[in-house]
Amino acid sequence: MGSKMVFMALVVATAIRFANCNLEGEVLYEWKTKLMDPFKVLASWDPTLVNPCRWFHVTCNGENSIVRVDLGNAGLSGPLIPQLGHLTNMQYFMVFGNEINGTIPKELGNWKELVGLGLQKNLLSGPIPASLGQLKSLRFMTLNSNKLTGTIPVEVLELVLWGDLQTLNVSDNHFKGRVHPADPTGYAVTTITQDPKIKSV
Numbered sequence: 386m387g388s389k390m391v392f393m394a395l396v397v398a399t400a401i402r403f404a405n406c407n408l409e410g411e412v413l414y415e416w417k418t419k420l421m422d423p424f425k426v427l428a429s430w431d432p433t434l435v436n437p438c439r440w441f442h443v444t445c446n447g448e449n450s451i452v453r454v455d456l457g458n459a460g461l462s463g464p465l466i467p468q469l470g471h472l473t474n475m476q477y478f479m480v481f482g483n484e485i486n487g488t489i490p491k492e493l494g495n496w497k498e499l500v501g502l503g504l505q506k507n508l509l510s511g512p513i514p515a516s517l518g519q520l521k522s523l524r525f526m527t528l529n530s531n532k533l534t535g536t537i538p539v540e541v542l543e544l545v546l547w548g549d550l551q552t553l554n555v556s557d558n559h560f561k562g563r564v565h566p567a568d569p570t571g572y573a574v575t576t577i578t579q580d581p582k583i584k585s586v
């Protein structure tokens with residue numbers, strides 16, 4: 386009977402630990418399951434831990450909420466998933482230099498605290514979601530060297546003109562039309578870098 390009790394206790398403890406893995410950990414783990422990770426950089430992303438704050442490449446604030454993901458040049462391929470939008474305290478999402486493909490989820494517009502979005506040098510396609518115009522704290526957004534299409538949403542350009550967005554690099558994509566330059570009055574201190582090829586279209 387003793388060993389049965391111990392076994393039961395272990396099962397219950399494991400179940401509780403798993404249930405405790407907070408929503409944010411579940412979201413990142415869900416993303417991990419969609420990625421190819423040939424160099425096993427996500428090996429520490431263990432969903433049985435209470436929260437993701439001890440995972441490598443993840444930084445939390447004092448309330449155990451994720452504020453940074455640093456996965457530049459990590460050899461990852463696969464999509465960004467809409468559920469990432471639940472990580473609402475994200476400040477820096479640095480996933481440049483991988484083979485991330487698919488579209489930029491519009492749900493990333495929920496990252497109201499976001500300061501830096503580094504998605505350059507991937508295989509992202511489709512349009513820049515207009516919802517990214519909701520990121521009023523954004524200071525840099527580097528989307529250069531992807532396969533993005535469409536036009537730069539007015540909502541995003543407004544961040545350059547009236548928000549804090551100081552660097553927006555959309556160069557080396559498949560956008561159509563002209564990328565409008567910074568505020569004609571010149572008072573936004575801004576670098577919009579763009580593909581010279583599309584300037585004259």
Ligand SMILES: *[C@@H]1O[C@H](CO)[C@@H](O)[C@H](O)[C@H]1NC(C)=O
Pocket residue numbers: 463486487488
């Ligand atoms: C992303 O890449 C994977 C693996 O190469 C491929 O199976 C998938 O269809 C691609 N998705 C898109 C949207 O291009």
Ligand SMILES: *[C@@H]1O[C@H](CO)[C@@H](O)[C@H](O)[C@H]1NC(C)=O
Pocket residue numbers: 529530554555556557576578
């Ligand atoms: C913008 O992106 C292009 C293409 O990836 C790159 O060559 C250029 O150095 C970037 N500009 C800045 C200011 O970082």
